[in-house]
Amino acid sequence: MRRRLVKQNEQVNNQEKSQPYNPAKLDSNLKENILQLKKLLDEPNDLIIREIAVGEDKVTSAIIYIDGLIDKQLVQYSIIENLQKLSVNSQLPKENMELFDGIYQTFITISSIEKGETLEDIANAILSGKTVFILDGQAKVMLMDTKGGESRSVEQPTAENVVRGPRIGFNENLGTNIALLRKTVQNSDLRLKTYQLGKQSKRSLIVAYVNGIINPIIVKEVNSRLETIDVSDVPESGFVEQWIEDSFLSPFPQIDSTERVDKAAAALLQGKVVILLDGTPHVLVAPMTLGDMLKSPEDYYERWLIGTLLRLLRYVAAFIAIFLPGLYIALVTIHSGMLPTDLALSIAASREGVPFPPVVEAFLMVITMELLQEAGIRLPKPIGQTIGIVGGLVIGDAAVSAAIVSPIMVIVIGLTAIAAFANPSFSTGITFRILRFGVMIAASIFGLYGIVLVYIMLNIHVVNLKSFGIPYSTPFTPTMVGDWKDLILRAPITMLTRRPKFLDPEDSKSVNKGVKDS
Amino acid sequence: MKSFKNGDEKISVNELMIAIPSMVIGVGILSLPRVIAVETIGSDGWIALAIAGIATVLMVWLMAKLAASFPHQPFFSYASLIVSKPVAKVMTFIFAILFIGVAAYDIRVLGHTSQQYLFDHTPVEVVSLSFLLVVVYAVAGSRAGLFRLNMLFLPLIIFILLFVLVVNLKWIDVSNLLPVFKTDIKGYLKAVHTSSLSYIGISIVLFYMAFVDRPHKAPKAAMIGMSIPIILYILGYLFCIMVFGHAATSHLLFPTIDLAKRVELPGAILERIEAVFFVVWTMGVFTTTVMAFDIAILALRSVFKRIKKMTLVLFLSPTMYYLSMVPNDSSQITIFGDILGNITVIFSFTTTIVLIVIAKIRGVGSNDKKTK
Numbered sequence: 001m002r003r004r005l006v007k008q009n010e011q012v013n014n015q016e017k018s019q020p021y022n023p024a025k026l027d028s029n030l031k032e033n034i035l036q037l038k039k040l041l042d043e044p045n046d047l048i049i050r051e052i053a054v055g056e057d058k059v060t061s062a063i064i065y066i067d068g069l070i071d072k073q074l075v076q077y078s079i080i081e082n083l084q085k086l087s088v089n090s091q092l093p094k095e096n097m098e099l100f101d102g103i104y105q106t107f108i109t110i111s112s113i114e115k116g117e118t119l120e121d122i123a124n125a126i127l128s129g130k131t132v133f134i135l136d137g138q139a140k141v142m143l144m145d146t147k148g149g150e151s152r153s154v155e156q157p158t159a160e161n162v163v164r165g166p167r168i169g170f171n172e173n174l175g176t177n178i179a180l181l182r183k184t185v186q187n188s189d190l191r192l193k194t195y196q197l198g199k200q201s202k203r204s205l206i207v208a209y210v211n212g213i214i215n216p217i218i219v220k221e222v223n224s225r226l227e228t229i230d231v232s233d234v235p236e237s238g239f240v241e242q243w244i245e246d247s248f249l250s251p252f253p254q255i256d257s258t259e260r261v262d263k264a265a266a267a268l269l270q271g272k273v274v275i276l277l278d279g280t281p282h283v284l285v286a287p288m289t290l291g292d293m294l295k296s297p298e299d300y301y302e303r304w305l306i307g308t309l310l311r312l313l314r315y316v317a318a319f320i321a322i323f324l325p326g327l328y329i330a331l332v333t334i335h336s337g338m339l340p341t342d343l344a345l346s347i348a349a350s351r352e353g354v355p356f357p358p359v360v361e362a363f364l365m366v367i368t369m370e371l372l373q374e375a376g377i378r379l380p381k382p383i384g385q386t387i388g389i390v391g392g393l394v395i396g397d398a399a400v401s402a403a404i405v406s407p408i409m410v411i412v413i414g415l416t417a418i419a420a421f422a423n424p425s426f427s428t429g430i431t432f433r434i435l436r437f438g439v440m441i442a443a444s445i446f447g448l449y450g451i452v453l454v455y456i457m458l459n460i461h462v463v464n465l466k467s468f469g470i471p472y473s474t475p476f477t478p479t480m481v482g483d484w485k486d487l488i489l490r491a492p493i494t495m496l497t498r499r500p501k502f503l504d505p506e507d508s509k510s511v512n513k514g515v516k517d518s
Numbered sequence: 519m520k521s522f523k524n525g526d527e528k529i530s531v532n533e534l535m536i537a538i539p540s541m542v543i544g545v546g547i548l549s550l551p552r553v554i555a556v557e558t559i560g561s562d563g564w565i566a567l568a569i570a571g572i573a574t575v576l577m578v579w580l581m582a583k584l585a586a587s588f589p590h591q592p593f594f595s596y597a598s599l600i601v602s603k604p605v606a607k608v609m610t611f612i613f614a615i616l617f618i619g620v621a622a623y624d625i626r627v628l629g630h631t632s633q634q635y636l637f638d639h640t641p642v643e644v645v646s647l648s649f650l651l652v653v654v655y656a657v658a659g660s661r662a663g664l665f666r667l668n669m670l671f672l673p674l675i676i677f678i679l680l681f682v683l684v685v686n687l688k689w690i691d692v693s694n695l696l697p698v699f700k701t702d703i704k705g706y707l708k709a710v711h712t713s714s715l716s717y718i719g720i721s722i723v724l725f726y727m728a729f730v731d732r733p734h735k736a737p738k739a740a741m742i743g744m745s746i747p748i749i750l751y752i753l754g755y756l757f758c759i760m761v762f763g764h765a766a767t768s769h770l771l772f773p774t775i776d777l778a779k780r781v782e783l784p785g786a787i788l789e790r791i792e793a794v795f796f797v798v799w800t801m802g803v804f805t806t807t808v809m810a811f812d813i814a815i816l817a818l819r820s821v822f823k824r825i826k827k828m829t830l831v832l833f834l835s836p837t838m839y840y841l842s843m844v845p846n847d848s849s850q851i852t853i854f855g856d857i858l859g860n861i862t863v864i865f866s867f868t869t870t871i872v873l874i875v876i877a878k879i880r881g882v883g884s885n886d887k888k889t890k
Contacts, residue, residue, distance in 0.1 A: 453648060459671070463666035
């Protein structure tokens, strides 16, 4: 299905390319240019045009920017002040052309300057926070990078908490994010490739990888998929994820997303690609495999025994989160003989007076749980406690005393919810929640046999799934025993001397000492 | 690039090694100790299992050798090199029909057994149909996916089997093994025959060898793979005899499940643990059925090249379902299984031997390996 989309897209792209696009060149008259620009943008009131006479001849020039998108101090001290000093300076070349170059070379103290020649260039530049310098008599302009404006400071990520490890998280500013990444991965081979996405609202996207570690095939695949993106607007990296993922029918996330700088940096150094988008703190990490769903950066910061036990705990939690309600239904309705007699009796006693069969009871509770979870996210913080009270007391306690659900059911659902929250990533939790319903339905029809059928189907799905050409089920299967050291177990750091084999990195050794070449 | 190589239709030698026990361990394992015990006296059944096992290992080795001498060639193409195209066509076609039969038989036995052990009310048709649908889902995916499934399920199956055996250690009574070597030749022959039926399915080697990346290493891997079920079967048989005694074993319907029934978890978290055993057994039957189905498709597509895979899947699954519903009761299912097993064993053994002999006489195959 994705391939079809890609193909369609390629055709459209080709068609577009065949019609050459002729942008309007700038006029040499400054007044005319400004008039045209105002017309193009329909004279918004945050468009600032500051006219300054420069040089001995008092040539008219102007700087143009949009209020709020630029760093005011920077524009004030590095551009306006310099230009005004210029008027009293007599060393300036008189010739108009030379004047422009002279200003470019000597007087503007902005580090990143480009030149533009069309009206379109100006419009795009000022909308992305640049300041434009325009000189009368010149058909070209300077586009100076003065990006600024409001942005959040670097904070601790809210969704992925750890006890031990760096607290720093990405924010919405692409420049900051790249800087954070560069600070963490101090490697001259870190490569950043920039894309401009969006037809109507442009945004930059950066693909980061470490050359010499990553397998070039992965980079090629990521780039070729990114090139197919054709949308009017990319508000969040989720858009990118959905465009480039392998299968949109799968409940499993095929691209990891994170707010944590350390996680992204570790992924880069393992031989993965990190995709950053302007305007969102969530960066994408690809390729992703099944094992990555239950890994947390903290596993590596704690000592190996703790890391291993935590991983094991998470695997158990994953199974509980997916299968427990289904298992309860199967055991109580169809295989009641499997339960020990005492337990069966106490369940029967607790279910006394409950008017519904366990299936209905379980669905009632699971759906309530989903509602609570969703409502908890939406509620404003000051009244957030309400949901706890309503959920805990009203639904839990009152439902039991009204004999609508049995206490054991409440325990089962509570355990399931806790288990689902015990995994490190939010999107994984959603996967578990989806799968849980499938298991419950199958269990209510076929009992244990139904659960095993669902389990088999899950396995079939996972072995056929791929993430950027890499089988999703590695390193479980295709088996790479070497990678099992960092899968369910987390071997001591001194033993993790090789990068994951399933990524087939160019440089497989992550530690040089004591590792034989193979 | 290794991961990417794994993504396509090539399979590694290890995956072939895993595929063989996954194929062989199937429906038979539940009743095997009984059918062997019926023919023999005391604990002599394991000798029959071992003899049949050694013969089968030899056979697997021959098959792998034959197929490996035509690297990366499907069965149909090397068979037509050895014995003209029409004969090869007939052979491939018969293989396809046999594997369809095997899949149908597995589907029915699974439905039948789960109805007996897990639920009484659900009709066997529904149980079998749901199983068939899951099988179709697997077959419709990639072939490499099937081998990965084996890799996921086989360790689980072996683990549960060994777990059941280990837990039963405290029940064994070694004196049950006596008397030894009391069975007459006729009994041995019968038991060897019966046990060879539980090793059917090895002819997948003939077909899957075309996808193996390093065929010259495959014969050894195939032999190792084949010894896994033999060892498990012999162990299982001996444990049944030691725990239940010969007389009881030959009267229990599914002695292996009864073995699992003995398992008691500490604190009695769950009773009737054999349901868990049954669940894992379902995975074993699943891998067998899926591979049988896949081989049927592979064989048919090598004869009828123009048919699409999905068309075949959609055509074969109702056929299989109908075929699986032909037997009316458990005795007819047994007869169905016996006939199918006999034909499969005889046909695949003779085909392999005939092909090898003719290939040797005409000098095809082994020669181009040397020139390579």
